[in-house]
Amino acid sequence: MLARAIPGCEGLEQTGPDEYRMKMKMALASLSGAFEGKVKITDQSPPSSFRLLVEGSSKIGFVKGEGLLKLTPSGEGTEVAYEGDAQIGGTMAAIGQRLIDGTSKMMIKKFFEKLAAESAS
Amino acid sequence: MATTIIQTEKLVGKRIRRREDPRLITGTATYVDDMQMPGMHHAAIVRSPHAAAKIRSISIKAAAEAPGVVAVFTGKDTEKVGPVPCGASLPGLRVPHHYILAIDRVYLVGHPVAVVVATDRYLARDAADLVEVDWEVLPAVADPEKAIAPGAPPVHPQWPDNVAFVYNQEGGDVDKAFAEAEVIVKQRITSQRLIPSAMETRGVLAEWRGADRQMTLYTSTQVPHLVRTLVAGMLGLEENRMRVVAPEVGGGFGSKLNIYPEEALMGFVSMKIGKPVKWIESRRENFLCTIHGRGHVDYFEVAAKKDGTILGIKLKLIQDQGAYHQLLGPAIPTLSVLMMPGLYRTKNIRAEVIGVFTNCTPTDAYRGAGRPEATHGIERMVDILADELGIDPAEIRLKNFVHNEEFPFPTATGLTYDSGDYAAPLQKAMGIVDYTKLRAEQAAARKQGKLMGIGICTYGEICGFGPSPATPAGGWECGTVRVEPSGKVTLLTGSCHHGQGEETTFAQLAADELGVDIDDILVLRGDTAIVPYGIGTFGSRATAIGGTALYYAMQDLKVKMKKFGAIMLDSHDVSYANGQVVCNKMGKSVSFKEIAAASYRAMKLPPNTEPGLVSTHFWEPPNFTFGFGAHIAVTEIDPETGQITVRRYLAVDDCGNIINPLIVDGQVHGGVAQGMGQALWEQAVYDDNGQLVTGEYTDYTMPRAHMMPWIESQHTTTPSPVNPLGVKGVGEAGTIGASPSLVNSVVDALSHLGVRHIDMPLTPEKIWKLVAGGKN
Amino acid sequence: MIPQTFEYTAPKTLDEAMALLASGGKPLAGGMSLIPMMKLRLATPEHLVDLGRIKDLDYIREAAGELHIGATTTHYSVESSALVRGKCPLLSAAAGAIGDPQIRNVGTMGGSVAHADPAADYPAALQALEAKIVIRGAKGERTVSAADFFVDAFTTSLESGEVVREVVVPVEQAGTGTSYLKMPQPASGFAIVGVAVRVQRSGGKITLARIGVTGLSNIGYRAWAAEKALEGSAGSADDITKAAALVAQGIDANSDLHASADYRRHLASVYAARAITAAASKA
Numbered sequence A: 001m002l003a004r005a006i007p008g009c010e011g012l013e014q015t016g017p018d019e020y021r022m023k024m025k026m027a028l029a030s031l032s033g034a035f036e037g038k039v040k041i042t043d044q045s046p047p048s049s050f051r052l053l054v055e056g057s058s059k060i061g062f063v064k065g066e067g068l069l070k071l072t073p074s075g076e077g078t079e080v081a082y083e084g085d086a087q088i089g090g091t092m093a094a095i096g097q098r099l100i101d102g103t104s105k106m107m108i109k110k111f112f113e114k115l116a117a118e119s120a121s
Numbered sequence B: 001m002a003t004t005i006i007q008t009e010k011l012v013g014k015r016i017r018r019r020e021d022p023r024l025i026t027g028t029a030t031y032v033d034d035m036q037m038p039g040m041h042h043a044a045i046v047r048s049p050h051a052a053a054k055i056r057s058i059s060i061k062a063a064a065e066a067p068g069v070v071a072v073f074t075g076k077d078t079e080k081v082g083p084v085p086c087g088a089s090l091p092g093l094r095v096p097h098h099y100i101l102a103i104d105r106v107y108l109v110g111h112p113v114a115v116v117v118a119t120d121r122y123l124a125r126d127a128a129d130l131v132e133v134d135w136e137v138l139p140a141v142a143d144p145e146k147a148i149a150p151g152a153p154p155v156h157p158q159w160p161d162n163v164a165f166v167y168n169q170e171g172g173d174v175d176k177a178f179a180e181a182e183v184i185v186k187q188r189i190t191s192q193r194l195i196p197s198a199m200e201t202r203g204v205l206a207e208w209r210g211a212d213r214q215m216t217l218y219t220s221t222q223v224p225h226l227v228r229t230l231v232a233g234m235l236g237l238e239e240n241r242m243r244v245v246a247p248e249v250g251g252g253f254g255s256k257l258n259i260y261p262e263e264a265l266m267g268f269v270s271m272k273i274g275k276p277v278k279w280i281e282s283r284r285e286n287f288l289c290t291i292h293g294r295g296h297v298d299y300f301e302v303a304a305k306k307d308g309t310i311l312g313i314k315l316k317l318i319q320d321q322g323a324y325h326q327l328l329g330p331a332i333p334t335l336s337v338l339m340m341p342g343l344y345r346t347k348n349i350r351a352e353v354i355g356v357f358t359n360c361t362p363t364d365a366y367r368g369a370g371r372p373e374a375t376h377g378i379e380r381m382v383d384i385l386a387d388e389l390g391i392d393p394a395e396i397r398l399k400n401f402v403h404n405e406e407f408p409f410p411t412a413t414g415l416t417y418d419s420g421d422y423a424a425p426l427q428k429a430m431g432i433v434d435y436t437k438l439r440a441e442q443a444a445a446r447k448q449g450k451l452m453g454i455g456i457c458t459y460g461e462i463c464g465f466g467p468s469p470a471t472p473a474g475g476w477e478c479g480t481v482r483v484e485p486s487g488k489v490t491l492l493t494g495s496c497h498h499g500q501g502e503e504t505t506f507a508q509l510a511a512d513e514l515g516v517d518i519d520d521i522l523v524l525r526g527d528t529a530i531v532p533y534g535i536g537t538f539g540s541r542a543t544a545i546g547g548t549a550l551y552y553a554m555q556d557l558k559v560k561m562k563k564f565g566a567i568m569l570d571s572h573d574v575s576y577a578n579g580q581v582v583c584n585k586m587g588k589s590v591s592f593k594e595i596a597a598a599s600y601r602a603m604k605l606p607p608n609t610e611p612g613l614v615s616t617h618f619w620e621p622p623n624f625t626f627g628f629g630a631h632i633a634v635t636e637i638d639p640e641t642g643q644i645t646v647r648r649y650l651a652v653d654d655c656g657n658i659i660n661p662l663i664v665d666g667q668v669h670g671g672v673a674q675g676m677g678q679a680l681w682e683q684a685v686y687d688d689n690g691q692l693v694t695g696e697y698t699d700y701t702m703p704r705a706h707m708m709p710w711i712e713s714q715h716t717t718t719p720s721p722v723n724p725l726g727v728k729g730v731g732e733a734g735t736i737g738a739s740p741s742l743v744n745s746v747v748d749a750l751s752h753l754g755v756r757h758i759d760m761p762l763t764p765e766k767i768w769k770l771v772a773g774g775k776n
Numbered sequence C: 001m002i003p004q005t006f007e008y009t010a011p012k013t014l015d016e017a018m019a020l021l022a023s024g025g026k027p028l029a030g031g032m033s034l035i036p037m038m039k040l041r042l043a044t045p046e047h048l049v050d051l052g053r054i055k056d057l058d059y060i061r062e063a064a065g066e067l068h069i070g071a072t073t074t075h076y077s078v079e080s081s082a083l084v085r086g087k088c089p090l091l092s093a094a095a096g097a098i099g100d101p102q103i104r105n106v107g108t109m110g111g112s113v114a115h116a117d118p119a120a121d122y123p124a125a126l127q128a129l130e131a132k133i134v135i136r137g138a139k140g141e142r143t144v145s146a147a148d149f150f151v152d153a154f155t156t157s158l159e160s161g162e163v164v165r166e167v168v169v170p171v172e173q174a175g176t177g178t179s180y181l182k183m184p185q186p187a188s189g190f191a192i193v194g195v196a197v198r199v200q201r202s203g204g205k206i207t208l209a210r211i212g213v214t215g216l217s218n219i220g221y222r223a224w225a226a227e228k229a230l231e232g233s234a235g236s237a238d239d240i241t242k243a244a245a246l247v248a249q250g251i252d253a254n255s256d257l258h259a260s261a262d263y264r265r266h267l268a269s270v271y272a273a274r275a276i277t278a279a280a281s282k283a
């Protein structure tokens, strides 16, 4: 489910309890990059919340995201709230404020849309 | 032999167009990147994406096997190359060993870890991506105040408090001044990090000829002779086997007054591969790996009497040094201390400077180097004091200026101001803008809810760096004048100008001094094999010191010319005038050309007469020179958006005698643009992890022509007694005067809302919040 | 600053280009957005298909009450064209507000819309103009509205292998007042906020209001609430202020080094009020 929710994720491989190695391709307008990294789930208190750690690095820099996801059933579906922090480094950090804000928002949005879709199915 | 004396037209003081400009503006000048050599290789440098990390391992296999790659070197290979030098010395200064390639740990984003050498630049760059580094990322700290707070991650583990040095200076009786004060004003004032942004990035081409044991290093630098001495030392090479050439240098602003790892690294690579190798810095590397400027947090306190008389000044200065000391880094804030009393008479000062390590690019000299920070501080404080006391900012300045009869004036910080008439430029500026009328207009505008500000800055500048005791590598300069057998004149100067226009001003000086046609004069610089020796161009010193060295060389040359003229005229009573030697009795003369030819042909010289016409002079200045001036900025603010419009900008500078007013105006314009850049737009921003967020021009706001207001440049002239030319210096004046006048102007526009200070840059959002919230 | 190796083809016709794109090529227009990304290796296309040599993509034509602007028409051409200035002044104003002269001389209409930068100028104008984007794909052409074309930051409804062929905007009716105002981000020139307004009046009332906003959100959008508030009103200063206050309603505003979300929202209202006032004064 995670693999399908993470935008551009090309495969998750379990490396430990709640820990995965991830390959991810980011393609966005002209920006593209192949990332390798890991995903870790901690602080699980099912079904209402868990903490997600995503780390990836590529030639163009690295991303590190940490977020607390809160799932609250509401009516038919589940409301997903997210609180988190992302770190970007390397060349990517310099590509422009405009790009970073827009892109990260979009990735997060996509993630939740997919997560919501996946959890609904 | 001619018998008439031609009165040549004097060129000093004329607005002559710059002789260097045609090649610069048509793009036909030769920079390092334009140089090609047979067998030349290209280097790409692998750099850290992390601000702090340990290197677990580096794998170079894939890169070494990539097409076109001839060698890959890492820190293990270059470990024996000497460290990148820090030339500043302060008591207790902590100097981290600055390897040219990281060994096992990196301290900033951009830290070089490996170099890939290939047959072309593209293949080198491709292969650089194949170097794999296994990092253990460590916590980083990017803010100097956070770095010295307890619990901050140590930049260098051996110094967990991140303190690079503490420097104290005191003059007079500060405690008494503060005890007697009727009013004390305090303010925290920052001078943000800036990225120097020379139009040409750095570049190095090293050519090692093993059989000759000769290294030629072409590098974009302001200080070729220093590079030779220091890089030869790093490489363990005899200094006289190294030649350093600074071809055309596309600006520096202090950022090329340095020794960089890549200079030694290219030398190392060339010696290893036995071929020339070139590295050209990308703009991205320039943002990360060439020094930054400023980076101050200042805590100012000023004690005064109710009538506005300043009694004393205290300053606690936190200087963000970055991860390493570059050549002069730790010395820069000490210049701020020297300049902290500004143009004011107070004899009581106390300064504490704390140099702080952060996981950021090292800071060092950037146009003004320490003086803009100091001037910004004191000029803001004087305005704050004026506001506190309800005194007009012009009046409070006039009240505190050093008096004309007090020159040479010994300052509280140990300097001696050479000459001045500090009220003159301020009064002239006030007259030009009609200050009284402007204030009336401002009052009327306020009634209509409009925001208009008038900002004054009166600055002093330490120019002509400097007497040797005050300048790390020596503060003299060397000038040579060589008359060729054909009568052409070649000037060799150790001042390695790189856009300032000395090719023109020095030629003007020589044309007048020697009485020859300016077109017969060639000015050469920037090659250690051509110029006997030199210090370089920085610190508004080239004309005051380099020009003076040439002046004295020319005096010596004239003595030689007279000697030859006397022989040729067979007279003991001759004088030199207008390019001729004249027999005072008979009125007969020999021309410059004739003497030149005879001096080299040496046919009829009496015994023990040295042939040839070359004179060299090393000139050591007895003191700095001190330029000064007054800038006035009139601004308007859009209260809805916070946008600032600079309605009028007037600079009245006193740089002593002026050789070429056109060039002086150009220096003022460029300087003001840079000061305005700091005041309104520029800032190097790091995130908490030490990533440079403004890492490209898409986020780092370089001022551009369309953003500039009209800059009016006017002058008063107070000759300096320090040198025979009476010149002071103007390279940094505009930058020093601009930021305080602009910030003072904007704060003035908002002062009725209770605003007393705003830190730079004055972004519209900051201003909007102040207008909306009404408080700082 | 050196891109990864790539192939480069400059076809002369659109058909040739389509074939190259179908086999994985990436369109290159002015290169003002793509090349900087390639130099930083943030973009690593293997094959660039330069659209710049295709003659029948660079045009501005009027037909049946609409202006057709070919994909490779430069911003400068749009800005300076007498036809656009006369018949769709909002578009030429937006073009003239892009970056600086060097950028406008090279950057193109097609490249700008395809890139879908959230701070680009055209999207605001195209939304206010209810423009249409004509897309050419392997299977032929389709036309989508600007509202459907811009999907998210840097994301459009273009499928892979498709290109923007032209942008179609209406010829303004007499009596339509328009205005495009922006606050540029000082470093890049892109919009911190840009507001495009079209207004028609009749019988002392505002009969039509179209407001496009850029820079504020992930995409250029139409400020429906503000439009509604304006339409039917007399267009007084008070009406304008009230309407302008609604332009950022419900928007998750961008926030970065240059402007916080609050400031952006505030600016959107200020610029909207100014642009509406300017447009209304011409209507």
Ligand SMILES: Cc1cc2nc3c(=O)[nH]c(=O)nc-3n(C[C@H](O)[C@H](O)[C@H](O)COP(=O)(O)OP(=O)(O)OC[C@H]3O[C@@H](n4cnc5c(N)ncnc54)[C@H](O)[C@@H]3O)c2cc1C
Pocket (backbone or CB within 6 Å): A029, A030, C026, C027, C028, C029, C030, C031, C032, C033, C034, C035, C051, C071, C072, C097, C098, C099, C100, C103, C106, C107, C108, C109, C110, C111, C112, C114, C115, C117, C119, C120, C121, C122, C158, C162, C163, C164, C165, C188, C189, C190, C191
């Ligand atoms: C310094 C600077 C300042 C700028 N300031 C502004 C500004 O203020 N406002 C503003 O709006 N823009 C600004 N821009 C962006 C500029 O307008 C670009 O021209 C524009 O974003 C892209 O157009 P281009 O023709 O250069 O496209 P390119 O860079 O060639 O291409 C951009 C993207 O679109 C794709 N593409 C190109 N043409 C087509 C097509 N016909 N069909 C499908 N895909 C296509 C490319 O594959 C690529 O992914 C600025 C750019 C720079 C460098």
